[in-house]
Amino acid sequence: MQTAETKADIRAAVAEYRRAGESVALVPTMGYLHEGHLSLVRAARAANDRTVVSIFVNPTQFGPREDLATYPRDIERDLDLLRREGVDAVFLPSVDEMYHPDRQTIVETTRLSRVLMGRLRPGHYRGVATVVTKLFNIVQPDAAYFGEKDYQQLCVIRAMVRDLDSPVAVHGVPTVREADGLAMSSRNVRLSAEDRAAAPVLNASLDAAERIAATGARVSDIKAAVRGEIDSAPRAGLQSVDIRDAQTLAPVQGVPSGPLVVLLAARFGDVLLIDQRVVTPKGKT
Ligand SMILES: Nc1ncnc2c1ncn2[C@@H]1O[C@H](COP(=O)(O)OP(=O)(O)OP(=O)(O)O)[C@@H](O)[C@H]1O
Ligand SMILES: CC(C)(CO)[C@@H](O)C(=O)[O-]
Ligand code: BAL
Incomplete structure (x- = not known):
């Protein structure tokens, strides 16, 4: 495996x-x-001759009061894991290598970057879209793989590739979960033991959303069920629950007529966790 700085x-x-x-x-x-x-690496390797992984904690997608300084890092362990997966090359740039001191250009999906998590994390999706554009320009891949866990991020990247005619096929990969249903996330290691024990309520609330949507319920009832599940559990500070059109992230009301995505953000202590589920309303398969 080659490493490139x-x-x-x-x-x-x-x-x-x-x-x-x-x-x-x-x-x-x-x-x-x-x-x-x-799982992203395995999906990439299964469909392509060569797989490049980039590891870069991108400062421009963190707000001034966010966790850039404490974001978990362990490069040696990461490289071992990637070697065992048969990855061909890893790109590990420094911040100075990545960004010119006089950088002025940004990429922003003007609607999608300002809604949902974009309101909780102003500037976040501009940072993501800009760095992903740079990674696409540097590596020039045929295909790129992103997790559905970061659902809005995947929508932002799909819109950006469409709008800018980037010659990259974007693939979404389903969320991998711990045995108790908690979505895997690098930030999970920062949860206290009590918060870690409580955090699977996010997945449980998405199960409830799926059950209720299958009965033909209104969007407001699905939302109330998710809120009820999380509010009745200990420790979770619900930041947002949104139900949107699964493809466009446009708001939906009443009895939905197509696939929906339920998007959650909750704080456990000072750790912000997100989760999502695409649900199909009754009779809409
Ligand atoms: N549980 C998961 N299942 C599938 N893909 C995932 C999962 N967690 C992260 N990814 C994807 O891996 C890619 C890199 O994500 P990142 O390095 O930010 O990890 P993370 O675990 O999401 O960290 P964070 O704590 O920042 O949420 C993204 O495309 C992300 O959606
Ligand atoms: C896509 C990404 C690597 C851009 O920094 C990041 O947002 C992430 O890890 O999901
Ligand atoms: N996985 C999304 C990266 C972030 O939270 O900044």
């Missing part, structure tokens, strides 16, 4: 693959890898 080195590695006529996949990550990341 500079744009020039990762470009040289990819150029070799291209000369051999091989297809190239990119899996962008912020490191501290878990089975969720590895």
Whole structure:
């Protein structure tokens, strides 16, 4: 497995693959890898000749009061895991390598970046769209793999690729969960034992949403059920529960007529966790 700390080195590695006529996949990550990341790697490897993983904790997607400084990191362990998965190359740039000191250009999906998590984390999706554009330009992959756990992020990236005609096929990969249903996330290690024990309520509330949607319930009733489940559990500070059109993230009301996505954000102590589920209303399969 090659490791590249500079744009020039990762470009040289990819150029070799291209000369051999091989297809190239990119899996962008912020490191501290878990089975969720590895499922993206497996999906990428199954469909492409070469797989490149990037590990970069991108400062421009963190707000000034967010957890950039405490974001978990363990590069040696990450590299071991990726080696065992048969990854071809890892791109590990420093912040200085990634960003020019006079950088001025941003990429922003103007509607999607300002709703839902974009309201809780102003500037977050601009940072994500800009760094993903840069990663696409640096690596020039045929395909890129993202988790459905970060559902709005996946929608932002799909819209960006569509609007900018990027020649990259974007693939979403289902959320990998712990045995008790908690969505895997690098931030889970920062939960206290009590919060870790309470956090599966997010998944349980999504089960409730799925059950109620299947009865033909109104959006407001699905939302109330999710809220009820979380509010009656200890420790969870619900930040938002939203039910949107699964494809466009447009608001939906009344009795829904197509697939919906339930999007949750909750604080456990100072850790913000998110989860999501696509649910199909009664008779709409
Ligand atoms: N449980 C999961 N299942 C599938 N994909 C996941 C999972 N968790 C993260 N991913 C995906 O892995 C990619 C890299 O995510 P990232 O490195 O931010 O990890 P994370 O676990 O989401 O960390 P965070 O604590 O920031 O949420 C993203 O496309 C993300 O959606
Ligand atoms: C896509 C990404 C690697 C961009 O920094 C990040 O937002 C993430 O890990 O989901
Ligand atoms: N997985 C999304 C990256 C972030 O929370 O900043």
